[in-house]
Amino acid sequence: MSRLLKYAGIVLGAIILLLVGGVAGLYAWSGAEIARRAPLPTHPFVAPTDSAAVARGEHITRALTKCGDCHGEDFGGGVVVDDPAIGFIYAPNLTKGRGGIGGQLTDAAFEAAVRHGLGRDGHRILIMPSKEYQFLSDEDLGMVVAFLHSVAPVDREAPPLRVGPLARGLYAAGILPLFPGDAVTHSDGVVASVPVDSTAEYGRYLGSVGCAGCHGTTYGGGAIPGGPPEWPKPANLTPTGIGHYTFEGFNRALHEGVRPDGTKLDPFMPVRATKLMTDVEIVAVWKYLRTLPPKEFGAR
Numbered sequence: 001m002s003r004l005l006k007y008a009g010i011v012l013g014a015i016i017l018l019l020v021g022g023v024a025g026l027y028a029w030s031g032a033e034i035a036r037r038a039p040l041p042t043h044p045f046v047a048p049t050d051s052a053a054v055a056r057g058e059h060i061t062r063a064l065t066k067c068g069d070c071h072g073e074d075f076g077g078g079v080v081v082d083d084p085a086i087g088f089i090y091a092p093n094l095t096k097g098r099g100g101i102g103g104q105l106t107d108a109a110f111e112a113a114v115r116h117g118l119g120r121d122g123h124r125i126l127i128m129p130s131k132e133y134q135f136l137s138d139e140d141l142g143m144v145v146a147f148l149h150s151v152a153p154v155d156r157e158a159p160p161l162r163v164g165p166l167a168r169g170l171y172a173a174g175i176l177p178l179f180p181g182d183a184v185t186h187s188d189g190v191v192a193s194v195p196v197d198s199t200a201e202y203g204r205y206l207g208s209v210g211c212a213g214c215h216g217t218t219y220g221g222g223a224i225p226g227g228p229p230e231w232p233k234p235a236n237l238t239p240t241g242i243g244h245y246t247f248e249g250f251n252r253a254l255h256e257g258v259r260p261d262g263t264k265l266d267p268f269m270p271v272r273a274t275k276l277m278t279d280v281e282i283v284a285v286w287k288y289l290r291t292l293p294p295k296e297f298g299a300r
């Protein structure tokens with residue numbers, strides 16, 4: 001009996017050791033991954049400075065790329081995720097106020113962050129959707145940068161980030177893309193500019209930089225990978241999901257946050273941004289979504 005107990009004790013001890021070792025190993029490995037630096041792009045990037053670019057940049061930033069969704073509507077920084085298991089992810093203050101990094105952000109640093117997912121020191125930026133932003137044209141990104149250089153300074157310190165155990169585990173398992181910039185195919189080349197027109201082609205572009213990050217690259221919707229469970233699941237925007245919509249219903253959903261049946265959309269769907277979209281932009285996205293093959297809900 002006592003030998004059996006002793007044996008059980010040894011097995012239990014071994015299991016605990018393995019678990020502790022596993023967690024310590026996971027933390028050591030993922031800690032090195034978080035600290036890892038990647039080479040910064042060497043190509044030049046120069047943003048315009050004229051007032052027309054600043055004004056157009058404000059529209060692109062607020063209505064299309066929605067940088068303020070994470071960095072705050074005043075761009076002074078904001079909490080993206082605050083969850084014990086996933087971590088504390090904070091988007092920094094992009095202004096030139098106290099606690100802001102605006103004074104250190106050159107045009108090239110903005111380009112590296114947005115289209116490559118790399119910080120000024122080469123660290124791989126957590127969570128920010130560079131996989132989608134990589135498609136931003138030089139012209140549009142230039143105007144976003146022109147606008148962000150011009151925003152009023154905000155004094156707000158950015159608290160330190162923390163990546164939680166679940167996020168580390170999901171990243172190790174290959175489920176959570178912690179560093180979206182890793183999926184940037186730097187070889188694709190970037191277009192200089194995109195013609196603004198109410199065409200499905202322009203809609204494809206607007207969708208790729210403004211909707212696909214949440215609704216998925218196939219627009220099948222479903223839970224955002226690694227998002228806390230309380231985040232609502234983005235809808236299926238393919239014909240299986242919104243095939244019953246008319247254009248008027250779509251326009252109303254984007255402007256008022258209401259479905260055709262009158263039910264309200266969860267504010268996680270950024271209607272505060274989509275309601276600023278122009279008619280040309282909304283028609284273009286609508287036309288593009290109509291060309292999509294039907295997908296099952298969750299087929300992101």
Ligand code: HEC
Binds near residue numbers: 113
């Ligand atoms: C989904 C949330 C999210 C959105 C949307 C977002 N960001 Fe970020 N951004 C972050 C987070 C989080 C960080 C800091 C993470 C880190 O340092 O690992 C960050 C960091 C940055 C940085 C700092 C880079 C550095 O040198 O450290 C810049 C610049 C930046 N974002 C610009 C933008 C711009 C411009 C847009 C819109 C085109 C944008 N972000 C949209 C979440 C977001």
Ligand code: HEC
Binds near residue numbers: 206253
């Ligand atoms: C920050 C994430 C996010 C972005 C970006 C986003 N959406 Fe959504 N969207 C959601 C979520 C979440 C829902 C589901 C809301 C709910 O369940 O109440 C949703 C719902 C919708 C619906 C309602 C579908 C239904 O159930 O009837 C439409 C239409 C829609 N989105 C269109 C768009 C378009 C078009 C874009 C880009 C211009 C876009 N969304 C960008 C998160 C997002």
